Amino acid sequence: MSFFSRSPWILHYDGSSCNGCDIEVLACLTPLYDVERFGVLNTGNPKHADILLVTGSVNEKNIEIIENLYRQMPDPKVVVAVGACACSGGIFARAYNIQGGIDKVVPVDVYVPGCAARPESIIDGVVQGIAALEQKRKKTA
Amino acid sequence: MDSASFLARVGDYHKAGWRLALINVTTVIAAPAPPHGAAAEPAAPATDAPTADAAPASQAASVFEIAWAFAKDREFETIREQITVGDAVPSISEFFGAAFLYENEIRELFGINVTGIGLDLQGQLYKTVTKVPFSHQAIKARLAATAAAAAAASAASAAAAEKKA
Amino acid sequence: MKRTVVPFGPQHPVLPEPLVLDLILEDEKVLDAIPTIGYIHRGLEMMVERVEYTEMGFVVERICGICSFMHGMGYCVSLETIMNIEIPERAAWLRLIWAEISRIQSHLLWLGLGADAFGFENLFMHCWRMREQILDIFEKTTGGRIIHSVNRIGGVKRDMSDTELAAILVQLQDLGKQFKKTANVFGTDPSIAHRLGGVGVLSMEDARAVDCVGPMARASGIATDTRLIGANYYDRIELEPVVETAGDCLARVVVRMREIDQSIDIIRQAIDKMPKGEGMPLETKPRGNPMGEVFTRLEQPRGEVLYYVKANGTKNLERFRARTPTFANIPAMIKLVKGCELADVPNIILTIDPCISCTER
Incomplete structure (x- = not known):
């Protein structure tokens, strides 16, 4: 369990998602899945966060919010895109107000597939995010 | 549309205790976009029938259908109006305070000039990438793009089939 | 006094x-609130131009991940009305049962979020633990936890066997018993009463003036419930709208808690009344393309949802519009936020049970 040496704090932001992935992210916090046992904590403050968890795709209005949140997070930081919409735009990719996946705005380290992504795969994505975080930390150290 | 009589009808619904359920707009695209060449076909006697790509003619037929829907217990009624692009539509905020969201929305998404909105959000409600995404031009442009993409795809698959053969 | 603008x-x-x-404050008092939405606006209604009517149901389901079943159902009911399709009896009952299960799911989800908002983390965990049992039922019967895609134009895709239905009923009634304990905390805990009681009061007149729907209106004493129009087999069910008169945040909590019990009872009645047996028809296949228009009303967990569908005889619909309950409740929320304390704003916003992705589509 060496790469759990740091317990990552997560900032969740809902892009233009249908809510499905968001509530699955929240479901990860609750007794059945309980990510807090790994030391993973959901925080509301970007300046406390190590991992940015984004659900939903990018549209005209939230593009600057996502950029802003990413900028406010301290280095090293990791972005996890949760769900089909965050990965590529998903079922809404052809709607007029959708610009595509999160990687249009910020660099994405882990892509979690699914519509809606299941809690198990979200937790898996976060664990892979921890590994990416560890690598980045070694690089900067 | 006749604003005075329209507002009087809305006022009657308000007095009778109806609830505003929906304001819906439909962009009327009279005929499905015809393929190339077919556009020049003379469009029968009806003077306002649109000919797909002749700009002035399609301007004349740029019609929106608006429906104001009211609900009361189990009943449900609508007021329907047809307007053309550029016509002013009076706000019904004075009767139904909740109308402001619908009215800001139809102004922003359909480009309809709604006058006197209770809480005017100045076009900041959605801020879409495509401005006025449900205007006649925007819809026609999207339909044409979809048709072109479909045509390209079928041409490509036909070419692939030929290669195979 | 100087005014401050706090962006929320x-x-x-x-x-x-x-x-x-944008909250305009004078000291701690909120004077005005200007809403801005559009952070989730996808332009879903325009998808009818690109997606055929048979497939549009899957897009409509993704208006919102919480009431996805009801959105799919509303779309299919609209198309069935336009195309004059009579769906098989068992399919209609199954839809009703799933719809009520998703109501329980949504209310448990909301009660948890509400508890989290006023800082009662433990209660949040309890509500969501119970909600997982509902999601298990969904996963067993439809294959999906959040997005079910079980509605088809003309019926439903899957059946539930009679033994399965009986087991679900036992499970739900057991859940109802567990929930009594949690409901007791909501009802008797002094800190909750202090935080929610008398806060954000919406009088009956105000509720009528801002045209609000669903639990929001029922907590202010208006006995409105779209299920009472009797469509979708609700006319075969005995049901009384759950009404509270206080109109404050606590009343809105109580309405939703009582609706959980009500939904369990509706499911019991439905299982009792539906035709029994295996291999019954579940689908009437639609033929040709739809032509015509319809307004459809359903009662979602958050209130009345309204769909407008206009079809012009081609594969693609001419217009699809969904007016979701939160869209109708936002004026009420703005009204409540005006004049309250800044610290109460999160609670008031949550008690309307906002679903922003529904609102913006």
Whole structure:
């Protein structure tokens, strides 16, 4: 369990998602899945966060919010895109107000597939995010 | 549309205790976009029938259908109006305070000039990438793009089939 | 006194979804609130141009991940009305049962979020633990936890066997018993009464003036419930709208708690009344393309939802419009936020049970 040496704090932001992935992210916090046992904590403050968890795709209005949140997070930081919409735009990719996946705005380290992504795969994505975080930390150290 | 009589009808619904359920707009695209060449076909006697790509003619037929829907217990009624692009539509905020969201929305998404909105959000409600995404031009442009993409795809698959053969 | 503008959202610990209110404050009092939405606006209604009517149901389901079943159902009911399709009896009952299960799911989800908003983390965990049991039922019967895709134009895709239905009923009634304990905490805990009682009061006149729907209106004493129009087999069920008169945040909590019991009872009646047996027809296949228009009303967990569908005889619909309950409740929310204390704003916003992705589509 060496790469759990740091317990990552997560900032969740809902892009233009249908809510499905968001509530699955929240479901990860609750007794059945309980990510807090790994030391993973959901925080509301970007300046406390190590991992940015984004659900939903990018549209005209939230593009600057996502950029802003990413900028406010301290280095090293990791972005996890949760769900089909965050990965590529998903079922809404052809709607007029959708610009595509999160990687249009910020660099994405882990892509979690699914519509809606299941809690198990979200937790898996976060664990892979921890590994990416560890690598980045070694690089900067 | 006749604003005075329209507002009087809305006022009657308000007095009778109806609830505003929906304001819906439909962009009327009279005929499905015809393929190339077919556009020049003379469009029968009806003077306002649109000919797909002749700009002035399609301007004349740029019609929106608006429906104001009211609900009361189990009943449900609508007021329907047809307007053309550029016509002013009076706000019904004075009767139904909740109308402001619908009215800001139809102004922003359909480009309809709604006058006197209770809480005017100045076009900041959605801020879409495509401005006025449900205007006649925007819809026609999207339909044409979809048709072109479909045509390209079928041409490509036909070419692939030929290669195979 | 100097006025301050506090932007609330789009990223806020209380809201899982982005909603922006510019709160204009004088000291701690909120004088005005200007809403800005559009952070989730996808332009879903325009998808009818690109997606055929048979497939549009899957897009409509993704208006919102919480009431996805009801959205799919509303779309299919609209198309069935336009195309004059009579769906098989068992399919209609199954839809009703799933719809009520999703109501329980949504209310448990909301009670948890509400508890989290006023800082009662333990209660949040309890509500969501119970909600997982509902999601298990969904997963067993439809294959999906959140997005079910079980509605088809003309019926439903899957059946539930009679033994399965009986087991579900036992499970739900057991859940109802467990929930009594939690409901007791909501009802008797002094800190909750202090935090929610008398806060954000919406009088019956005001509720009528801002045209609000669903639990919001029922907590202010208006006995409105779209299920009472009797469509979709609700006319074969005995049901009394759950009404509270206080109109404050606590009343809105109580309405939703009582509706959980009501939904369990509706499911019991439905299982009792539906035709029994295996291999019954579940689908009447639609033929040709739809032509015509319809307004459809359903009662979602958050209130009345309204769909307008206009079809012109081609594969693609001419217009699809969904007016979701939160869209109708936002004026009420703005009204409540005006004049309250800044610290109560998150609670008031949550008690309307906002679903922003529904609102913006």
